[in-house]
Amino acid sequence: MKNLTAAERVAIARHPQRPNITDYIDGLFTDFFEMKGDRLCREDPAILGGVALYHDRPVTVIGTRKGKTAEESIRCNFGMPGPEGYRKALRLMRQAEKFRRPVLTFVDTSGAYPGLEAEARGQGEAIARNLYEMSRLTVPVITVITGEGNSGGALALAVADRVLMLENAVYAILSPEGFASILWKDAARHEEACGLMKLTAPDLLALGVTDDLIPEPEGGAHLAPARTIREVDRALSRHLAALLKESGPNLAAKRYLKFRKMGVSQSKEAAPPREEP
Amino acid sequence: MNSIFAKRRNRLLAMKALRDNYVPGDRLTVCPKCGQEHQRGAVAKDLFVCPGCGYHFPLGAYHRLSMILDSGSFRELNEKLLAADPLSFPGYREKQRAAQRKTGLNEAAVTATGTVGGRKCVVGVMDSRFFMGSMSAAVGEKITLAIEYAAKNKLPLILFCASGGARMQEGILSLMQMAKTSAALARFSEKGLLYISVLTDPTTGGVTASFASLGDIILAEPGALIGFAGPRVIQQTIGETLPEGFQRAEYQEEHGFVDAVVPRSQLRETLSRLLRLHEKGGRS
Ligand SMILES: [Zn+2]
Numbered sequence: 245m246k247n248l249t250a251a252e253r254v255a256i257a258r259h260p261q262r263p264n265i266t267d268y269i270d271g272l273f274t275d276f277f278e279m280k281g282d283r284l285c286r287e288d289p290a291i292l293g294g295v296a297l298y299h300d301r302p303v304t305v306i307g308t309r310k311g312k313t314a315e316e317s318i319r320c321n322f323g324m325p326g327p328e329g330y331r332k333a334l335r336l337m338r339q340a341e342k343f344r345r346p347v348l349t350f351v352d353t354s355g356a357y358p359g360l361e362a363e364a365r366g367q368g369e370a371i372a373r374n375l376y377e378m379s380r381l382t383v384p385v386i387t388v389i390t391g392e393g394n395s396g397g398a399l400a401l402a403v404a405d406r407v408l409m410l411e412n413a414v415y416a417i418l419s420p421e422g423f424a425s426i427l428w429k430d431a432a433r434h435e436e437a438c439g440l441m442k443l444t445a446p447d448l449l450a451l452g453v454t455d456d457l458i459p460e461p462e463g464g465a466h467l468a469p470a471r472t473i474r475e476v477d478r479a480l481s482r483h484l485a486a487l488l489k490e491s492g493p494n495l496a497a498k499r500y501l502k503f504r505k506m507g508v509s510q511s512k513e514a515a516p517p518r519e520e521p
Numbered sequence: 522m523n524s525i526f527a528k529r530r531n532r533l534l535a536m537k538a539l540r541d542n543y544v545p546g547d548r549l550t551v552c553p554k555c556g557q558e559h560q561r562g563a564v565a566k567d568l569f570v571c572p573g574c575g576y577h578f579p580l581g582a583y584h585r586l587s588m589i590l591d592s593g594s595f596r597e598l599n600e601k602l603l604a605a606d607p608l609s610f611p612g613y614r615e616k617q618r619a620a621q622r623k624t625g626l627n628e629a630a631v632t633a634t635g636t637v638g639g640r641k642c643v644v645g646v647m648d649s650r651f652f653m654g655s656m657s658a659a660v661g662e663k664i665t666l667a668i669e670y671a672a673k674n675k676l677p678l679i680l681f682c683a684s685g686g687a688r689m690q691e692g693i694l695s696l697m698q699m700a701k702t703s704a705a706l707a708r709f710s711e712k713g714l715l716y717i718s719v720l721t722d723p724t725t726g727g728v729t730a731s732f733a734s735l736g737d738i739i740l741a742e743p744g745a746l747i748g749f750a751g752p753r754v755i756q757q758t759i760g761e762t763l764p765e766g767f768q769r770a771e772y773q774e775e776h777g778f779v780d781a782v783v784p785r786s787q788l789r790e791t792l793s794r795l796l797r798l799h800e801k802g803g804r805s
Pocket of ligand 1: 552576
């Protein structure tokens, strides 16, 4: 398993039979109650969310939804949320804050939907608002990147105390195809892009962008979904137990610092502003 | 304020502003929107707004600061903060150096303190000449340091946004700057301080999906392109031509995402007025 290339992992991460949010909800939680709608405009099936029991503890569960059949995929817009999806997610997170329950998010999306209506209703504002609000939640927040996590569309559910990543999941600024087409004007060079983007779970763990790597069965999660879900359960319960020992304000403060530190390697050169002469 | 220092600072900013005056043309300037040719001096006198059609030319960061800040009040923050190469991306260092030589900037954002209409504030300006104003870790860091400086000193914050999106060569760390800046703004806001974001052409991608959209007040320059996804990507995705004016400042105002579209000639006065309106206890 150690010798997969980044491009091979991208292919596994996108496998149509890879466990999706519905599988994780069935396998990890009991008594899931789905909550729909952003209370402003509409229901976005590209994000699934609700309340459930996790080892008998009430939690808020939110995840992007990719379908396994063509029909299902079309219904949930291939897992590409619009602003309504992000606003629903935020509504559920605020509820989690109110009822003092942990937030568990599952990310598998090729990105936020680049559509006319999504723009008209403020895709950028919706994502920004989630980043802003998630950074100050005072309940534990754990994100599991289960498949693809692309762009601000993934990050909008991933400002978490712990970001866990399945071994063959990928997390990136955008798809390798998009990356190659922007940088080299040639989407066909996507495999080359995969190699440079540092998008695999081991790479991101080394960069400090993620906090843990969840092992997958040989060949990928789709070959043994039940085993994969057991591994996710093991990691989730371990991290959740640690976070539940912390006070709410402490969680928010540490989460802030975690993201605050990202990409400051060069800031040593930054002198503090001098006082007025 | 010591007037010798003020004069020196003013000269410094004027010099930098002159250098990053990047409207095309020597004696004549062709407007990219209406195609008319104008005397460059006349365009410059109109704050680089086309006298024919009102097109707002993009401005360099120091040039913008010289238009907004009171004379002599400019003090740059974290000027020496440079771009890193966190992914060791092939060729990125050379590209950075070339961009630095071409623009005289260290990165795609300049941050400073100064006064606007006599009121002290922190101002950040993005510059689209440097890697198309894309969000690098250094840009994210500079903006975050500016937000934290404003929070610590209880100053209002004004950010002029201009960005083509993510800095590809910094990959995921570019993405993380969205979380970093947004989280810093959340803390800033909890202190009851004012943040005005000014969206200029173009404001897209990760900047739109973070600090650009989080202003207490959001202003935009006329005609500025503002959106998360770029128009080309949208057009490719939906396979139809986009309506006239789509994602422009006026469209965003109509759709509820911008408080006011403000022509460049009124921007300084508008900012000064908003700072005055937000003074505690309404002192003037
Ligand atoms: Zn014109």
